[in-house]
Amino acid sequence: MWPCFGIHALLVVTVTLSPVTAAVWSGNDVTGEDAYPPLWDLAVEKLQDFPVKDGKIVINAWSYQERLGVYKSLLNASAKYFGAFGPQNSGNILWGLPLQHGWQFRTGRLADPSGVTSCGYENGEYLCQSVRSWWSCMNYYLAIIPFLGAVEEQKDDFCYSVKDCWSRMPKLMDDWKDFILNKSTWDKRSMRAFYRRVQLPATYFIFFSFSLKYLSGPEATFGDDWANGVDFIAATHFRTDLPTTNNFQAFLPPRMLVEQDVIPFISDFSPQQNKVLVSLRALHKANKSTGMSLTYKCMYEFFT
Template identity: 40%
Template sequence: MVFLCFWALTLVACCTTSLAEASDLSHLHPPLWDESPGQFSDFQVKNNVYIINAWVYPQRMGMYKILLNQTARYFSKFGPENEQNILWGLCLQHGWQYNTGRLVDPSRRTSCGYESADPLCISVDSWWADINYFLSALPFLAAVDSGILGVSPHQVKLLPPPKDQMKFCYDVASCHLTFPEKMNKWNLFYQYLQSPSSNFDDLLQHLWAAHTSSLEGISEHFDDRMAYYYKPEAEFGKNWTLAVEYLAAVRIPTTMIRVHESQKGLPPRVLLDTDVAPFISDLTYFQNTVLSVLNILCSVDQMTGSLSLTLWKNVMKAQIVRKLVLDLLDYFIVT
């Protein structure tokens, strides 16, 4: 158990940082933030329905932008400039996927996502893009359903990808029908967000509950995509979904500065067959460490039959323990 906690703490250390002061946060925005839609009127309108193509990067990013803009007023009591908005984690993660080439067609059967042809395209054959869909479409449509975005649930429609259309949902009604528990978790988050008595820790609890619910049982539907990647990248993707469970238990604050700094530990490109952490020469020590910890974490989880994760979740139920973990990690990182 001590060994497990050491590595789990190391993982969390790689994914958190102290909150630095910043007078201008615009440089922390994800790629093409300014070019992405920031309001519903920026999208195509047909028969009074806003049509969003979530398979084009700026439009999927635009969904996040609208979410962050419309929820800013609820996070103003926690800090200025919307920096404490915990939805930044989803947004910045998507930007990292775009920046690192993880949204392109890994099969290379199309030009989707490639700089020389169609750089803004998001490929349905990308494992990362498919998993991210459930962390963009579901929170966005649930926000529409909650009324927090100011439009009717009947006024928003997402376009389907060119194939595997039955694996996704495209509006509030179909998402509730196909993924009721996941949508309900997001609805609970937005309901609590609008409560005058909401506090930051409980907001994180609701957010991480919705986040992990969105991923539950999803990855297996896209296992065939893993055949397009080299083994190190495929393992990294699977390890990352497991790591999210550990991070969720600690309720890592997914605010702008924290997430931006933590992403410095993520690999800046798709991993190749020759990449063996911690000996990847063009990756930083931090990035090699993160990959190594993820590999060990996955091995421990497999050896214990996920008992390690269960124990970790139980330990992290105590608020004082979570606070101690975050305080210790911030201290070690700063010093």
């Protein structure tokens, strides 16, 4: 059991020692603007606030602000079940989804990496999310599975209606439905099981590999390492509430990696950010050398 215990301990130490956000959370202040994803205040509050066309709710899944609204409505709908976990819904485990999405937006990872369009760039379509972005594609199913979605390009790669999503991945849709609608699932043990059931990154890394060609070598490697790391985060029951996720994300790369970047010697990254990149790389290599058995071993240990 020691490998999984060590991974869990590393994550706990990382968020505990974060000098960036420790002061904010020491007073349980969850109202600061920096605590939330960019443009959080502008996102819609509930599903019914999205535009309606021909009697149907329409969500542009390739708009950062509208995809953020999907997350916000999900958090608001589930808030009543997390009152005992922290003030102002801060203990909601679903915070990890919009906070990750906000980090991707802030660091330019949702923009068109090919440079063919102005999608996602400040001097172009700033709120646009590119279907060429590996990060945006991976994030798609974490945001849109419980809701309706719409795409412009590469329609075969995405489900874009409730019926379509259910036909492509019925188990995942059933899991989301059970988690959101069944009140009996809102306890700590069931939440841990939910972490395990709905993990997507490792599964969809290959499915969305077409978009990796637009990334630099270091960024593509980091994406691969991050997808592997997310599986471990789920397996070790890492808390994805508002304060914990914010603390952890302080150590993630503040920008896209370029060809000239060599870890752990990236000069405009903090020592901690360089160390996290090294750790994710080592963890992925170790997992691959064991035929990915470390992930399954951790899942077995933490969910049995």
